[in-house]
Amino acid sequence: MRGMIGRPLQRIVRNLIHVLAAVCAFCIAGVVVLVSPAMAQDQPGMSLSQNFPGNAKVVMTAGSSTEQSQVMHVGNLGPSTAEVATEQTAPAGIDVNWLNPAKTIEPGQTIDFTFGITVAKQVAPGTYPIIATVKQTNVPTVPGKTVYAPGVSAQMRIVVTGDGAHVNVTAIDANGGGPIEGQLTLAAYEDDEQGLVLAETKGSKISKDVAPGRYIARFQLQGVSDKEVPFDVKANETKNIQIKVETVAFTIVAARPVPNPNKVASAKITAIVSNQVTPVKGPVKIVMDVSLNGEHLETVDLKTVGTLPKGNTEAHETYVPEQGWKYGSYGFNFKLVAPDFTIQKQADGFTKARPWWMFALAALALLLFLWWLIAWRRRKRDEEEVPAQGPPEPPAPINV
Numbered sequence: 594m595r596g597m598i599g600r601p602l603q604r605i606v607r608n609l610i611h612v613l614a615a616v617c618a619f620c621i622a623g624v625v626v627l628v629s630p631a632m633a634q635d636q637p638g639m640s641l642s643q644n645f646p647g648n649a650k651v652v653m654t655a656g657s658s659t660e661q662s663q664v665m666h667v668g669n670l671g672p673s674t675a676e677v678a679t680e681q682t683a684p685a686g687i688d689v690n691w692l693n694p695a696k697t698i699e700p701g702q703t704i705d706f707t708f709g710i711t712v713a714k715q716v717a718p719g720t721y722p723i724i725a726t727v728k729q730t731n732v733p734t735v736p737g738k739t740v741y742a743p744g745v746s747a748q749m750r751i752v753v754t755g756d757g758a759h760v761n762v763t764a765i766d767a768n769g770g771g772p773i774e775g776q777l778t779l780a781a782y783e784d785d786e787q788g789l790v791l792a793e794t795k796g797s798k799i800s801k802d803v804a805p806g807r808y809i810a811r812f813q814l815q816g817v818s819d820k821e822v823p824f825d826v827k828a829n830e831t832k833n834i835q836i837k838v839e840t841v842a843f844t845i846v847a848a849r850p851v852p853n854p855n856k857v858a859s860a861k862i863t864a865i866v867s868n869q870v871t872p873v874k875g876p877v878k879i880v881m882d883v884s885l886n887g888e889h890l891e892t893v894d895l896k897t898v899g900t901l902p903k904g905n906t907e908a909h910e911t912y913v914p915e916q917g918w919k920y921g922s923y924g925f926n927f928k929l930v931a932p933d934f935t936i937q938k939q940a941d942g943f944t945k946a947r948p949w950w951m952f953a954l955a956a957l958a959l960l961l962f963l964w965w966l967i968a969w970r971r972r973k974r975d976e977e978e979v980p981a982q983g984p985p986e987p988p989a990p991i992n993v
Contacts, residue, residue, distance in 0.1 A: 667703065
């Protein structure tokens with residue numbers, strides 16, 4: 594009896610041991626699977642993005658150059674430090690000028706490599722391909738095996754022309770007319786897209802020799818909307834481009850009616866002016882022109898300052914017309930008036946409608962008039978249908 598119980602128990606224990614062994618083997622195999630991908634990542638690699646279109650076409654004249662503003666953003670995807678160097682493939686007379694020809698990139702790090710292009714005077718007109726390359730140089734060698742040395746490249750087409758032109762780009766304050774400093778860029782413009790950057794500066798003016806073609810000038814300044822001007826330049830032409838920048842502008846204008854309780858009692862007025870560059874000497878006024886049904890009603894002074902400071906200037910008022918509210922549509926046009934310029938912005942208006950009982954009376958009067966008109970026409974029709982009676986006939990003679 595004891596042996597009959599012991600054998601099943603041994604089988605159960607044996608099966609449990611087999612199961613535990615299988616689980617352990619599976620766990621060990623899982624560890625190996627998890628480790629293997631990490632080992633597979635121990636390979637060098639590089640990533641690339643750039644600030645110009647791939648295979649971009651750049652029109653240049655012989656003897657000209659671009660700014661060192663073409664940027665290749667190169668990243669290290671490998672597990673160790675990458676020592677990199679730059680090189681270029683270009684025909685004789687066309688040079689790629691690297692601002693930073695050699696660098697070290699740490700794992701996971703991305704570094705910018707910047708270059709410009711120079712075309713010698715002796716280069717004949719034509720189209721020339723160039724290739725700019727960044728490659729890793731410290732890849733370990735393995736005897737008898739081909740080792741992968743990572744590198745990234747960017748391509749361009751340099752179109753050399755025989756004719757030249759000149760461009761002057763100036764950024765000015767649209768309100769005062771004076772120069773304004775910011776990020777100013779001159780670039781080629783092809784297929785409605787910015788191409789290679791020819792010149793850029795943190796200032797207010799660019800003067801550049803260019804080839805005939807189409808270009809775009811762009812101005813950027815924090816707090817001010819970007820401005821860009823595309824334009825064409827002909828051979829032997831001097832082109833003067835002005836980018837007018839709105840440095841002072843209304844950011845918010847509003848006139849909201851305040852009912853009390855079922856009619857307009859007043860209007861809450863809000864005007865906020867943003868000045869992003871320099872203080873504006875005054876006096877500077879913020880005024881509001883009010884119109885009724887399209888006709889000027891009155892002008893209201895909201896605020897006056899001796900100097901408009903940099904930043905936001907706000908004006909808040911509660912408005913009631915001098916003659917009281919009348920029925921009709923009100924419009925509100927806000928103006929900032931400075932000694933050298935005036936800017937304005939229209940706010941949404943509102944309508945003071947007549948009360949409902951006036952419409953009810955008008956509708957009732959119309960119904961009464963229609964009822965009277967119908968009754969009058971019916972009576973007139975009845976009179977026309979009755980035959981007219983002539984004079985009575987004389988009595989017949991009596992024979993005696």
